[in-house]
């Protein structure tokens with residue numbers, strides 16, 4: 001048996017726990033089965049390549065405890081990409097006592113390839129034919145008993161998201177582990193014989209899978225995927241694919257901006273009212289002044305600003321994004337952008353990791369594991385930062401709404417904002433192409449590898465679940481991270497704003513140090529310092545800016561964007577400042593979490609530095625250029 005190059009620490013609760021792995025092709029519902037059985041929330045969605053690392057969880061059946069290990073999807077055990085290697089190493093190691101191979105009932109033949117391959121390594125296999133509900137809808141019938149007898153291992157039909165068949169599945173797992181059900185010895189010895197001739201193994205298995213599939217699958221409606229095909233034509237053909245994509249992007253932003261306005265203001269006033277009560281309370285108990293100011297002006301105001309600015313847009317954006325993801329739109333985006341990435345010398349799958357970057361660049365960087373070639377993975381890693389994550393969206397939305405949307409409250413205002421925001425995002429996407437091309441022509445030379453992108457069938461998103469999942473798993477997760485970072489940031493910034501040094505505060509001194517350089521970029525010292533201090537998380541950039549502008553070292557009681565805008569204009573902001581803030585938000589260093597993730601993934605200080613310096617230099621260069629142009633042509 002192959003030595004695992006991926007030593008993996010399995011955390012059993014007790015020695016008797018059985019370790020069971022969940023293997024299968026990408027996008028067949030492994031993580032859905034895992035989640036239903038363990039009650040955990042692994043990322044699921046309708047595109048291949050979501051799970052890129054091992055995850056473990058616990059379940060029990062008939063009083064017996066199991067550790068389930070959710071593996072990344074893999075088409076074959078002759079793996080190419082990093083995440084497929086992870087799966088292969090685990091399957092071929094002795095770490096698990098049985099392997100559940102999850103299959104897609106609507107494309108059984110391809111799935112059986114992997115089943116047979118896995119059976120050449122182990123006979124403790126349970127085949128789980130998932131997505132039976134989808135097969136039924138498409139009038140695809142599968143003779144499960146026959147499949148079981150042809151394969152010689154237990155076969156169970158399931159519909160994971162409907163929680164159907166999972167109990168039976170675990171019963172079979174138990175029997176296999178106990179040895180009361182064993183694989184058909186004739187079948188196993190035939191497969192082992194095949195495995196002894198590696199050259200013939202692959203064609204022989206392909207052949208066998210196709211024979212078995214023909215025996216057990218009947219299509220009652222040959223045109224079962226007609227609707228998908230039509231929709232695919234619309235969403236991916238030359239003339240309509242990209243316009244629809246941009247329109248959807250714009251709509252998503254419009255919903256986000258329009259919907260977030262009022263709740264943001266309401267939250268701000270609510271926090272403000274609570275803050276006043278807290279002030280009164282602190283005074284009534286005679287809290288020392290410095291402590292009161294530190295806690296309320298420092299911590300409380302920074303945290304509540306982060307929440308009121310970030311929570312509403314995220315609570316709208318994430319569910320919409322997740323719905324599109326569950327429906328199966330993401331791989332179509334990848335399809336549309338494939339040729340551009342190819343032209344740039346990069347991999348089309350980069351479109352998928354780019355989309356993940358919208359949520360969080362660190363997640364996008366980990367997601368690059370789905371890209372086979374190390375060269376292309378590096379390109380995807382370095383350029384992931386060009387899509388703004390959720391920490392940066394609020395900065396973009398706020399600045400656009402204040403300076404480029406006319407009246408922010410009207411519908412026209414929010415539509416304009418959405419259009420401008422889409423423009424900024426498209427600029428980010430274009431930069432991704434340019435920089436990818438530049439990298440692949442210089443330091444990361446090479447020929448783009450081809451890959452087959454699978455377009456999964458469209459699936460009806462599970463709306464309730466999607467909303468719950470995106471609010472709790474993503475929104476609250478990101479918000480929590482922001483809050484955790486903003487508490488110490490609030491303390492540090494308050495201290496900096498209050499320590500006097502040569503007649504001015506430390507914050508003012510630092511602002512002055514960076515001010516001349518910032519001016520060249522059409523910004524000012526406060527803005528640049530806010531970005532620098534925002535390294536731990538972009539979410540705190542706005543609160544730091546506000547603090548920096550308040551001579552009194554506190555965020556005053558501003559309830560709305562218009563008051564915020566007045567504060568900015570009083571501090572010398574013009575449209576050029578706003579434009580440069582937008583540009584610098586798009587082009588600057590990744591946050592520290594992302595940088596750490598890049599280092600972990602690449603294990604290279606050089607490439608981590610590249611990921612830092614490339615967008616930063618671009619940001620400095622571009623803002624200097626706009627500033628120069630604006631001044632030469634007397635535009636400000």
Ligand SMILES: Nc1nc2c(ncn2[C@@H]2O[C@H](COP(=O)(O)OP(=O)(O)OP(=O)(O)O)[C@@H](O)[C@H]2O)c(=O)[nH]1
Pocket residue numbers: 024025026027028029030031032033043044045046047048049050051052071072073074130131132133134158159160161162326459
């Ligand atoms: N209708 C239906 N949809 C399902 C079923 N099982 C999973 N899905 C959906 O199929 C999609 C893929 O499910 P995942 O659990 O993420 O698949 P996976 O095999 O873990 O995918 P990777 O990690 O990318 O390899 C998701 O949109 C699920 O909601 C099922 O039994 N019926």
Ligand SMILES: [Mg+2]
Pocket residue numbers: 030031032043044050051071072073
């Ligand atoms: Mg998965």
